[in-house]
Amino acid sequence: MIAVFMCALSLCGLLESVHSQRGRCVGNQCFALVLDSNDFQVARESCQNANGYLPSSLTLENQRYITSGISGDFWVAPLNPPSCTAFSVRTGRSANFQIMPCDQKLSGYICQYYIKEPCSAVSTEKDAEVRYTAPMGIELNHTFPQGTIAVAGKTGAIHPDMKFLCFAQSWLQAPWKCEVLKGGCEHACDAISGCACPPGQHLHANRITCTESPQEGGNHTVTCQAGYEPARDGRGCVDVDECALQDQCTEEGEECVNTRGKFECVCKDGFVEEEGVCVDVRICEKCEHMLCDKYNGVYACGCHKGFRVSARDPTRCEMHCDHAECRAYCVTNPDVGKQDMHQCFCPEGYIQDLHNNTPYCTDINECEIESQCEHTCTNLFGAFECSCNEGYTLFDGYMCVHPDEDIDDGWEATEPHPTPAGSRPATVPSYIKTGSVLGISVFVLLCLVLLYFLVRNMSKRCGSLDLSSIKGSDMDIFYLQQVTTETYKRLSFDKESKSDSQRF
Incomplete structure (x- = not known):
């Protein structure tokens, strides 16, 4: 029996010597991410001293469990010996394996262990809760390696009912031998009497924790630990939902999640945790060129060579040239x-x-096009800018205004000389405008020539016009004159007489 406990003692001491932030056990093996900055050789030896080895591959599920929300490079088994391989994790990007110099100190390493003689789950009463604490902070999934501590008790109660240690496929109930983790006692362990309490306190009925007042007849007021409150029936403790009481998480991108006995501030969807702060990465899902990186603490889209981020839309890319x-x-x-x-x-x-x-x-040299700027035009790559002479201030990008001039919109000239305008897009090339002017000039000239010949031809025709040609030989010319009634009768009578004579 002494040999069994000595093995347990050495096992627990070995597991405690490895500082792991997270891990996972599944089937008959465990994976632990160890945060220990060292080169490849030291990392491999440290993993081997803990009876483990560097893995050569990781399933996607294991990657998600042990590297979620963390960034860094961690040693793994070499893919192409003698070169050294690291598992590279970056927030917002896919993790991958890459070659690293073997003497470089990385963030840590990933160690894989085979589970020998694991324990099954602890059997307890229905109203009891069991909390498992695995070595190296590994997440447990129905597989409990040796060295796992199991604490059983009422939900929210300050004092547990029982405590167990997994060893050789069985659970050892506390108090056990003092040489192993103080026998599971809360304060001190005595090899003869078992767990001991400091002066003024008494040993609880569970024989491992201490209380300030002795229990009489098994009846006592229910006391709950922080994050719990007595149940209505007074027979236990229930969890307090801190998130429902008030806003616990007030930082940008955070939300409150209630857990047993406490609460956690986690990042909302579209945010990732970096250095304890939730950073917005939602823009990365909209980037046109699928490039996104952090600049000055803020994620922003990037563009491929020959393009730049559009000033009108930070998720779009536009062509860019910085040469003529x-x-x-x-x-x-x-x-x-x-x-x-x-x-x-x-x-x-x-x-x-x-x-x-x-x-x-x-x-395009926009400055060759007229009326771009009132005073001085400077050509830029893909644009141009205007500036003004001394004593004038630039207004509306191209106008130059003297401080004594009045502007209808109430603008006051306050900017010092010279004031360049922002880059203005090109209008039309100079040769296009020159061709337009030349075409219009030729058209007007042709119109004038045609008009001249038309007028000249009409003048000749009018000069040779003879009205006598349209005058007949027997054409009578009549003149209008005023007549009286008597005159009209006389003329009518004369006309009738003349007609009768002509018939004969």
């Missing part, structure tokens, strides 16, 4: 197997051109 001439961005035409000019694009402020059958984007 850049290669055009072309979409390959699978039908012809080469680049088609109709499928090539240039940034704003550039015009497409061909150099040796290669599409290029050439910067």
Whole structure:
């Protein structure tokens, strides 16, 4: 029996010597993430001294359990000896294996253990709760390796009912031998009398914890630990929902989650925890080029080479050229197997051109176009900017206003000289405007020439017009004159007489 306890003592001491933040046991093996910054050789030896070894692979489920919410590089078994391999974890990115210099000190290592003679679950009363504490902080999943502590008791009660230690497929009930974890006692352990309490306190009925007042007849007032309150029937303790009482988590991106006896502040969906702070990563799901990284503590989208983040939409990318001439961005035409000019694009402020059958984007010099700026125009790559002479201030991006001038909208000139305007997009190339002016001028000239010949031809025709040609030989000319009634009768009579004579 002494040998059994000595083995348990050495086992627990070995497990306590390994500082692990998280882990997981499943089946007959456990995985532990050990936070111990060392090179590869030291990490491998430390894992072997704990009767484990560096794993060569990890399932996705194991990766999620032991690396969720953490960033760093951790040693694993070499994939291509003699080179050394690390499991790289970055928040917001997929974890992967990569080659690392063997003498580099990483964040820690991942150690894998085989479980020998594990224990099954502790059998307790229905109203009792069992809390398992595994070595190295490993998460337990129906598999309990040796060295696991099980504490059984009423939910929320200060004092447990029983405590157990897993060893050789069986649970040892406290108090056990004092040489192993103080026999499971809360304060001190005596090899003869078992658990002992400090002066003024008495040993509880569970024989492992101490209380200030002795229990009489088994009747006593229910006392609950922090985070619990007495049940209505007075027979136990119930959990207090701290999240329902008040806003416990007030930092940006946090939300409150109630747990047994306490609460936790966790990050909301779309946020990840980094250095104790919830950081918003929702924008990363919308990035056009699927690139996202943290800048000055805030996640932002990135773009591929030749592009930049759009000023109008931080999730979109736009073409960018920082030279006077850049290669055009072309979409390959699978039908012809080469680049088609109709499928090539240039940034704003550039015009497409061909150099040796290669599409290029050439910067447009907007300053060659008239009326861009009132005073001085400076060409930029893909844009231009205006500035003013001394004594004037730039207004509306291109106007230069003297401080003594009045502006209808109440603007006051306060900016010092010179004041460059922000980058303005290109309008039209200079050669386009020159061609338009030339075409209009030729058209007007042709119109004037046609008008001249038309007027000249009409003048000649009017000069040779002879009215006598339309005058007949027997054409009478009549004149209008005023007549009286007597005159009209006389003229009528004369006309009738003349007609009778002509008949004869």
